[in-house]
Amino acid sequence: MTELDSSPAGLDSTEADARLTRFGPNRLPAPRRKSLLMRFIAQFNNVLIYILIAAAVLKAILGEWVDFAVIMVVAIINSVVGFLQEGKAEQALDGIRKSLSLNARARRDGDWVNVDAQALVPGDVVRIGSGDRVPADMRLLAVTNLGVDEAALTGESLPAAKDVAHVDPEAGLGDRTSMVYSGTIVTSGSGTGVVTATGSATELGRIQTLITEAKGIDTPLTRKLTQFGRQLSLLILGIAAVMLVTGRLIHGFSDNELISAGISFAVAAIPEGLPAVVTITLALGVQQMARRRAIVRKLPAVEALGAVDVICSDKTGTLTQNEMTVRTVCIAQHDYTVSGTGYRPDGHIECDGRPTVPADDPGLAALIATMTLCNDARLTEVDAQWRVVGEPTEGALRALAVKAGFDGADSPRLAELPFESANKFMVTLNAAPGGDRTLHVKGAPDRLLDRSTTQLRGEVTEPLDRAYWEARIDELGDQGLRVLAAARTGAPAGADTVTAADVDDGLEFLGIVGIVDPPRPEAVTAIANCHSAGIGVKMITGDHGGTARAIAREMGITTDPNPKVLTGADLQAMSQPALRDMVDEVDIYARTSPEHKLRIVSALQADGKTVAMTGDGVNDAPALTRADIGVAMGIKGTEATKEVAGIVLADDNFATIERAVEEGRRIYDNIRKSVLFLLPTNGSQSLVILVAILFGFALPLQPVQILWVNTVTSITLSLALVFERAEPGIMARPPRSANRSLVSLPDVSMIALVSVLVAGASVSVFFIAQSAGYPLPVAQTAAVNMLVMGQLAFLLNCRFLTASSLRPAVFRGNPWIWRMAAALIALQLVFVYTPFMHTWFHSAPISPRGWAIALVLATVIFLIVEAAKAVGRRLGY
Template sequence: MKMGLVVKQMKTVETLGSATVICTDKTGTLTENKMVLSELFFAGKIYHELEIGELNSIPLGRLLLDAMVLNNDAVMVAQDYYLGDSTEVALKMAVSRQGLNLPDGIRLAEIPFNSNRKMMTTFHKLSGKIIAFTKGAPEMLLPRCPLADQLGLKALVQAMTDKGQRTLAFAYRYYDHLPEHPNSITDEHDLVFLGVVGLKDPVREGVKQSVSECRNAGIVPVMITGDHLGTARSIALQTGIIQGEKELCITGEELGKMDEDLLLSKIQKVRVYARVSPDQKLRIVHALQKSGNFVAMTGDGINDAPSLVAANIGIAMGISGTDVAKAAADMILLDDNFVTIVRAVEAGRKVYDNILKLIKYLLTTNSSELLTLLLGPMIGLPLALLPIHILWLNLISDGLPALSLSFEKADENIMKRPPRDPQDQIFSMPRTFHMLWVGIMMAGVAISVQALAFVMHLHWQTIVFNVLCLSQMAHALSVRSESRTIFKLGFWSNPMMVLSVLVIILGQFMITFIPALQKIFHLEALNLQELIIVASASMSVLLVVELAKIFVKNRSSFSLSEDQ
């Protein structure tokens, strides 16, 4: 919730760190979903927002303004404040800002919008006549206007969309009487063209940087939108989703003509899908998955539910999303913002990293205790620890640092490395090797100290117990990063870890030196010589593990320079 996400299962955040593709809508996710009328084309002339009041004195111009207001489901809830689809709100706001009287033509019937027709028609009684206003995607509506200049209007629409504008065409038709059963087949033909409106939706702040972070992290952002190809391409260029000529933009119509093999051959290069239908979204998800991608998909409509379910991670919009979409998704984006998705990816990688650190820490420390108990008697030494010592080590010196690792900050390169393969095993070879050699080293240090103390007639059991506990603290400080040393990380970069270590050291001091606690834990006070042995042995673990990081890093750098 703090990040702007509602996650249904915690494993979803971890899984999001494996995403290789993020399929995102344009409106409201990449953009602010605050549509503003930018341009209006009428009778061969372009009018800007502040000029559309001039249309009120032109009969057909007034009819276009009426169409913008009447073929519209936005509802005014206060003075100059509307609720509804952002496009429809922008149309009503553009007219009302001119101080014009809004028409009160009663809606008699309608042919609702659908994603296949990409149009909507409403019937009204206006000035004593029955009139139908139709608005929709220009490429769908213009062919139904037989007297319109098809080529000229197509070029106009292309120019507007190239500027990043969403375009809507308007047309009308008069009737002698209201059709009994209005339908698209009979009533959305032989229309009279009125004009084209261009609306702008600003790109959200931070989206361009987030898209860049995605690319650096090996994640491909893909735009899937119902908008015109030109509009989609313009926003993709502004946000950095498209950066080169090899990255493709295709329409839903082109997608429909592709067979499965052709789509699979191009799917890795396509960055923008425009004018797509919900069923095509599902096809895109399946094709990306067949190409080996781990797909995160955003959606808001009822028809988006199948693609949200099919995606590896379904993300529903919290503001504009329907209840069906939210129920189908794995997580809900409360602010509908692409930036939040990228932050969630980073959080997912961080969560997984911290889980690995916790596992490495616990298994390493527990293996060191086990080996100390097993190997000591095998070489003739007494049993190093009593049951109460083991209980203390497992509950206190293991438990508190393990919890503190969950507060570890993300590595500085977390969004500069490729996504994790979801099939990767926790016990990979390098990770398992680390747990083995560090566990063996810690046990070796503990047994060596035990043997030395035993021969020197020192308080060997108290010494071994303290060495194991404090060497585990040293390892807890070191395991926080696989590559950066504790000095580069900074001691205070995780205050919870520092606090845990200090609390445990204080606890060790108390049970070692307070007589009442000594009796409970069967320990004896250590002298200065014994304390130096404990401190030296414990710090040797930290020193060796930190030197190993430097060695591995230098070897990797050397190998990379040789390859170049």
């Protein structure tokens, strides 16, 4: 209070106004926004759009205005999709600003008054109660059973109990029990505090700053396409220059001939179908992922998950079910295990693997009775889902009572002492069926042991064995269980009130229960699949280190019996280079803050990893922004995290991430297949033009005929590969290297081979037709037909990137192959035999012999490519 120049009586209006002028309103500042026009124009800053626009310009130069219009429409549609679909940082910040309180109860001029939350200033004394949103960061002055849901800031699943005791200034956010923070929710009790920070100085404000400063990372596909586009552009320009110089100096071509040849070569070389294929592949991936409960907000994110090396996951609700469950019950003579998970009251109590009837064990029955009677929660079933009304831990105890067949209806409650953080226990006074009255106590084991002198063993009361219980409590704690204890004592006849003094000593200790947020079974399997796929899984949580370690072992994140855990305090004391050196070795991070999560992600990326980060709270938003792919929780996630994320999980389930990774790998494979299919199309066409110019003979292909080949293969064959299923063993191979090019050296060899084969076959057919006396239009049409048939043969090669296509499977699994092949042949028949096509594209009818030659050469191309793939497999490619 002294540092804030305030007192429990609060501020007067004059001082409050002065401080408001000094510190500014209690709101998060709106960021500088780009105009809608600039945001739309920015969508064109993409190598795919560059390629589309370049192709459109070339079409315009050729006078192909219909094609020009179509390509520009594709470019504009692609930009509109990006404009509407991508979550921008300012939208995330809007989500954070919506977390702020609208009004507050403050003490001004000695009276409690309602004020606009934006008018609060440091030094104000504010009162908060159950259901309120905390209006500013505050140091607590007085509390009554105050519990605050801080999950959005700390990630902890349970409300934090608050008190006024001093804590270490270096304590982590989740351990600052004497503080409450702006935007969090009061779940129980009430309190009074003095405002210590407002606006951008609050914890929420610091997170906003982190989001603003966190730079998003391009996805692997975006980086590779950018790199590929630059390399391809330089290659085309270089070859075109050589070709034009050769045509002028050696063969004496005229300017018009060189311009026509240059345009033909450029049109042939630029894969204008590639952007459309990539966009369609990603769009179909969006639909497929939606069916798998993963909602995609940014198109490149569809593929990015397939490249991840590391998945950093929150614990609560993602790896676990976010439903507290009693797993162990310990009484003096036995330990019991409890089956079933969550709040669904299905399951039973077992001892040594055999079901137990609680009524047969008086000690067990007594413990369950106390845990049930000293309990304010109730369970409800809504749409076949069981939910708890009240505290999660009490809901777990209520589910235990149902499994045990105990409802406590014959022991009505007469009075109660609510749980308070100062006492750490709850007491109820209940009437027994025989008329006796009993005090039932439930709470922290150490507090109940301090007040107990005896324990119950069966039906016999005996002296308390504290050492035994402390050992059992430590053992359950090491397993990551939250431990609660139960005790009881008699009450005087006619008693109708209860105070803390009534249970100061003389309690009969009944036993303890171990409660856990159980792992999702499917998440355990998913983590094992990720490890098989070479993907590391790291748990970053706000929970305590012991709980995090136990859950990580149970989930299979680590097999080390005593794995290393880095806490927020450890990270705070560690430099970024030191963290980078050990980040790959540590799989468990506990008691973390937003800055810690951001540092962990950055350290992994600096180590060359492609990182996916999951999150649900406002505190996760900066790390999601920085990660290669941010994954937000759709059920319990805040709007801030959903806005910055690339993918939102509709079921908050880690297993969905693993399925999305598999889908991402399939999508990348299909994009790569489409690229490897399209490039030989362009390579063979441009090679035909290049050879004609270098050797000085008539062009085997007209520019409009090149456009025809590009168009029909782009809208038919290249799209067929979009629908390919995942290849066997796709999740058994390691992630692709972040440095691996979209087109690797073996791929270049294959592209060159196919380009030479198809170009050679096309030139050969052209000369065969000319030598047979056919006119130039017929010879050129035969060459076009050979290009198309060669591409159809190569399509079957591309169905399996490395595996052999000489097997029956090449004819199954993707009906779109045959639909598109039929469409291609139909279009080619129109090209060859309809008069209007002869006028537009300078084509001419060809004989059945011409078709037969094309089919034979296409079969030869297919077999040669399969032989090359076999050599590649033998060499390990």
